[in-house]
Amino acid sequence: MDTVASTGKLNKEEIFDLMKQFITEVIGEEFVEEMDITTESSFTKDLEMDSIEIVSFSEKIKAHFGDQIDFTGWLSSMDLDQLINLNLGMIINYIYECQ
């Protein structure tokens, strides 16, 4: 599952499902059940990801997409307000554009 297997380009809905799967793997199924994950979900606020969870989420993206997506580099270029306002939809768009 976590390998560079995808040859074709994913559409945004497929990326959304994949992100949901990664989030579930990182923070645990029972905590995800309490959340309503949408493209509007704020990454740090609604999903309540701490830095260790963000690192593990980033590793999953890297394992799946390989070097075509520099998720950590993208995050580190942001200022505080951009990080606070970062939502799942923006991450999906970023991955979609990078493919």
Added chain:
Amino acid sequence: MAKFLFVVPPFFGHISPTLSIGASLIARGHEVKWLGITPLADKHIPAGGEFIYPAAELEEHLDEINRILKRQDDGPACSGPEVMKLALEETYVPFARIMMPGLSNFVDAWKPDVIINDCITFAGALCAHIKGIPSVTTTPVPPDVMGDTANSAPKIFEWQQNLVKGLQQEFGVYGDEIVIHSHKLNMVFTSQAFAGFDEVSPHMKFVGPVKGRPNNAAFDWERLAKATTPKVFVSLGTLLVDIRKEFFQKLITAFADQPVTIVAATNPDIFEVWPDNFIVNGFVPQTELMPHMDAVICHGGFNTVNDTFINGLPMLITPIAYDHFHTAKLIENSGAGVSIRYKRLRIADLRDTVFELLQNPKYREAAIKVNETFVAAGGNDKAVQLLEDFAAAESVLAPLN
């Protein structure tokens, strides 16, 4: 003999180590005072010392101080980047601005030889810089909790720098130099090994935990002596008032019928009845109590972390906000404990982890190793020696400045 002024924030975890070093300085014959923007009860002040609360200069800021203090309760609900804003932009910088006039007047009147500012109490070093007084910084938590932002997050680094420079400029300090910390001596109350640094700048001195502050809290020692099951100390520190009840409800659910004795430092008023195996007090003589414990559960307040490893005890850390995550990572790296994020804390994991810590000797062995690095760091004696040497060297240099 020298005059030392500690400049402290309204957070007891940051004040606590300064009270311990202050007591040692007084015992050596020095004059020691503290200055802060909220009053501190006399019982905390070492005999012979004095706490200065500049009431006249603070009067017009009381509402703002209270609003900022209340705002700290939002910390646990904030994301990492929001906490950075809350800490630096909404707390440390405005507190420094509020503190400056009263601090400046007191320094002119008392003329301390050395100003010792806590790491988040920027006004101390800033005032010392403006008046040409030697300054030292105290850092109660492992440094670099925000990470190496200069390299990993350049825009966040720039934001930090601009906030600090803006504060400095308000008080007439222009240029690119950051003067809110001492560049000559910064004492950190942990060991370099535990903090995870291979190399540090020579002005950073890891002195390990310090002790000796007054604490006369009463405790039912007889009841503790009667307990026959392993004793687990639980502390949530002095902040985080809002989530106290929820946290202790989890503990009750996990341990009410288990073969452990829970010794909790929290106001007992949050529940009408506690289970029989819970000993609960609002204030405890933590230093005296800790040697009787077998394990510790805490959120990552650094004084409790130090007390835990000084006694070679294993820890379950449940980080909630602020620097807790960084501390939790250091504890896991040391092997002396297990970290479970508070927001992801399941009752079964809480229970299983505590029994794992009690039964598997590897955690206790690692905790004893941490303590060896703490003892080697020197503690109070080392801190006093550094301060005396610093004061002596600066007084020789004074005519040249």
